[in-house]
Amino acid sequence: NGATWSDAEKKKRLLVLVNPAAGKGNDVSAYERDVAPVLECAFDRARIDVVVTTRRGEAQERVASMDLQNTAAVVCVGGDGTIAEVFNGLMSRGGAAEKFPIGMIPAGSGNAIAKSLAHAGGEPCDRASAALAVARGHIAPAGNGDAAATAATASVMHSLLSFSWGFFADVDIESETMRWLGGLRFTIQAIVRILFLRRYSAKLRFKPLAITPDAVPAGKKSKELAIGQEPKEAAAVAAMDGASAGDAIADRPGWREIEGDVQGLWALNLPWGGEDMYAAPGAAPDDGCYDLLVIAGASRLSLLGLLLIFDGGAHCTHPAVTYVKASAFELDPGPSHTGKGGFIAVDGELVARADGKWGRTRRQARSPSH
Ligand code: ADP
Ligand code: MG
Incomplete structure (x- = not known):
């Protein structure tokens, strides 16, 4: 669908979590090349916080304590395990956090969630296309998390x-x-x-x-x-x-x-x-x-x-x-x-x-x- 971020949402921040251990080795340069320019179509560069995780569990911890009010979405650059960390971090907070938007940039060796979403939307499963979906503000239910x-x-x-x-x-x-x-x-x-x-x-x-x-x-x-x-x-x-x-x-x-x-x-x-x-x-x-x-x-x-x-x-x-x-x-x-x-x-x-x-x-x- 043609959903886009509202002006109010665009004024919020975007938290990007890059898992350097995912897939074939996922460095920030690939993010800078394929993803950042697309995200910047919707969000000011100054509002995009890029965090490269230093160990497993860090993404989950950050998400469990982040400021949800002033953030539009969490974007994962990694595979299914990276998304799992973010999702569990949100679920641990309960309430509205359970429905908080997660952007998924396929950069792991197992990208089943990103592939399923791309397939449903008739889109290719690659970093730039996924970034475009995030920039457009496409929000699809990826699961009911139950x-x-x-x-x-x-x-x-x-x-x-x-x-x-x-x-x-x-x-x-x-x-x-x-x-x-x-x-x-x-x-x-x-x-x-x-x-x-x-x-x-x-x-x-x-x-x-x-x-x-x-x-x-x-x-x-x-x-x-x-x-x-x-x-x-x-x-x-x-x-x-x-x-x-x-x-x-x-x-x-x-x-x-x-x-x-x-x-x-x-x-x-x-x-x-x-x-x-x-x-x-x-x-x-x-x-x-x-x-x-x-x-x-x-x-x-x-x-x-x-x-x-x-x-x-x-x-x-x-x-x-x-x-x-x-x-x-x-x-x-x-x-x-x-x-x-x-x-x-x-x-x-x-x-x-x-x-x-x-x-x-x-x-x-x-x-x-x-
Ligand atoms: P892949 O699809 O390649 O398996 P995942 O996204 O599933 O990639 O991530 C693999 C694992 O890396 C996950 O278990 C995740 O918790 C872990 N992880 C996240 N950040 C780091 C890091 N900085 N160092 C090591 N492992 C990490
Ligand atoms: Mg994995």
Whole structure:
């Protein structure tokens, strides 16, 4: 649409957070070249505050304490993880901050949120086009921000994009040392993970959404998700759904279960899982559900086949894939047969499991060098 900033908004400041660790190495010169001139079409240079973060978590902290009254928007120059920090910083404030405009300049190796927004607006996904959208004041709902990963993770993280586990999260987290490859890091690590396939014994329960649009109950737009190995966490979701704690799946009307050799789960709130992964073609940010992609019982060969068709969305009908919209889900990740992997990621960021496994410490040990 043709929305533009009001004169009053234009008199406010713009906070630009550049993540130098994102993508192939994201320096200020690229910002100065591709983004700044476009933003200056709408905002005075003197009103644009550019901050290059010096460590992870800094963007979140700055946003949690910034002056919202005198700021028109926060602009992230980075990937999905940078946006996640900004979004969680805003969510931690509550109230109007939860709807505060975030500008997204794709400069990471995973730019799924920027790609989904660009795709929806019929725009290319590049820095200058994204800057133009910010300068024009295009504001689109990127998610209703109601998804929080939850009970069995050690901390709550608000999510705009995705929840992933197993194959999908392992690829994402274990490829972080290859950021310099850009989006190719996912393809290469996926091949590694297929060759050295991990098997998990997981249990996934979900409540599929009926196909009719009015099947989304009014006033129950929010999405709840829970993961865990403790029955009490499973009960949290069951209780929200009106069933009593500890119910067997048979006692939960409308719920389904996939158990056993489940290799990976990717729950998406937006259609693009990466710039060239049309992972969940049916996903919309405000439809009150997650699009679940589950791979179970797949051979190496069929996983390789899957990898080749991910960019166009054809994986959804692949026999090894269950693709379903769900208004609620819960995952018991179970142990990995090799004792490795089984990461859980929210918006591509590693979250610690409540059992203390695979927490942040692993990640902090790596120093971002690009
Ligand atoms: P990519 O798409 O390449 O993964 P992200 O935007 O996801 O890029 O950012 C990667 C990680 O960098 C995120 O976990 C973010 O918290 C972290 N980060 C942000 N600023 C810095 C910094 N100055 N140094 C190191 N890491 C940072
Ligand atoms: Mg990332």
